[in-house]
Amino acid sequence: MLEKFSEQDRDVVKFLREQASTLLTKTYDTDYNLLRWAQGYNHNADEALVHLTRHLKFRKYYDLDNIHERKSDPILEKYFPLGLVGKDNKLLVVECAGRIDLQGILLAVQLNTFLTQRFRFQERMLSEINRMERENGSQSSVTYILDLEGLKLDSKLLNVVTGPYRILWASVYSNYPEWIDEMLVVNAPSFIAMLWKAIAPLLPERTRNKVKIFSGSSDWKAEVLKRCTPESVPVHWGGTKVDKNGDTKCREILNIPNDLIPKTLYWVPTPEAPKFSDLTKIVIVSGGNHVVTFRVPFSKDPISIAINRFCERTYSMAVYHSDDDGAIDLDLHQMNDWAPDFDYPGMPTVDRVIAPIPGGGIVKVKFGNEQAWFRSLPVYYRISFVNACDQPIAYECIAPTAA
Incomplete structure (x- = not known):
């Protein structure tokens, strides 16, 4: 090529x-x-x-190369679906965001599950893009329809959109650059100007320039067809495509949510992910970070780190590793950033993430409050190490440090 x-x-x-x-x-x-x-x-x-x-x-x-092998989360599959519906050396993706119970998602799903589901979809899209590029010998990308039909203004919407939803999109775009050719925001409500004013400054300029916003009264379907062939677009969004049942929204391949998430599905504490008051609390000053250091014994068997984390606002986290015991005294930049530094959204659920580490040695976990100008940030955590059967193994926790 x-x-x-x-x-x-x-x-x-x-x-x-x-x-x-x-x-x-x-x-x-x-x-x-x-x-x-x-x-x-x-x-x-x-x-x-x-x-x-x-x-x-x-x-x-x-393990994104193999993330398709992980089970899909049933709550997100039903209540936060994303649909890949058309191919024309561009993928057409439809997200019916206006009908998604965003607040319910936050109360029902843990952060790691939320991220895993999104990255499963991103990798599915990337796989299709790569396949088309191999077949056509030219670069492919995504036309993304963000349908806001049904979106209602309430007191929590702005916090969700500028908090967890924004951080999710920032994480997606920082790991998948240039995958979107254009994002068409359709059926935008009258209060979209307020939302866009809050969101736009937080987005990279290249991303902002790809967004086109259309109200429900505008001829946005014609705009969709300028970018996609009619047979690739469901009838509901201006094309000629129907599913095997003749459905104009193609709900056979597009799961369009219409209901709020039942409170019976909301997250509740478990021994694996207890309530946040059972975790260790740290307070990180604005612009600072907090590092916890562990000495993990060497083993022939796989070792994973198990992290519970909870925070009400955006925080950063990274995991560093070295098989040299002298790394206890090393700065973070001198170690292998096994899990590189990324921002994570505050969520009302206590998260649990288990991920393999390269092996025994020195492990440092960094929590950061780099985004804040003035406010300190309380972060709650619990960290342990487990074997392949999720059984705890012995380790030594060395005094945490703040910077």
Whole structure:
């Protein structure tokens, strides 16, 4: 494929492939996947490499190459569905966000489950994009319809949209640059200006420029058809596509939520994820971080870190590893950032995430409050280490430090 690229494209793609060779997997290593990183950072090779490297470590931490093998969460499958409905060297994706019980999602689903479900969908899209690129020999992308029909203004909406929902999209875009060609926000309510005013400054300029907003009274269906072939678009959104049942919304392949999540499905504490008051509390000053250090014994068997975490506002987290016992005294940048530093949204549920670590040695977990200018941030956590059977193993916790 490289012969079809511009000289600038070829140079950056070759640079990224050479510099990231130890992290690239056979699944992910395609010319167009690397090209997207070059495009996302205006062909600044060094900057693109920094973000690509962070993503490749994130891919390994979350095992994104194999995330399709994980079970789909039934609550999110029913109440927060995303639909991939059309192919024309572009994917058409429909999200009926106006009918999603966003507040109910936050009360019913733990953060790691929420992220895993979203990344499963992102990898499904990426797989389809890569397949079309192999077949057509040209770059593919996504036309994203965000349908706000049914969205109601309430006191909690702004906090959800500017908090967890924004952080989710930031995480998606920082790990999947240039995957969206355009996002068409349709059936936008009259209060969309207020929401957009709150959200827009928080988005990268390249992302903002891809968003087009249409009210319910505008001829947005014509705009959809300017970008997609009619046979790829369900009738409800302006095309000619129906499912096997003749449904104009193609609900055979698009699960469109209409109900609030029953309170019986709301998250409740368990021994594996107890109420937050049972966790260790730390308070991180604005712009600061808090590091907890562990000495984990070496073992021939796989070892995973088990983290419970809870916070009401955005926080950052990263996991660092070294098999050298002297790493106790090392700064974080001198260690392997096994789980690279990313922001995570505050959620009303206590999360539990289990992820493999490279092995025994020194492990440092960093929680951060880098986004805050003035406010301190309470974070609650519990960290342990388990074997392949999720059984606890012995470890030593060394005094935590704050910075």
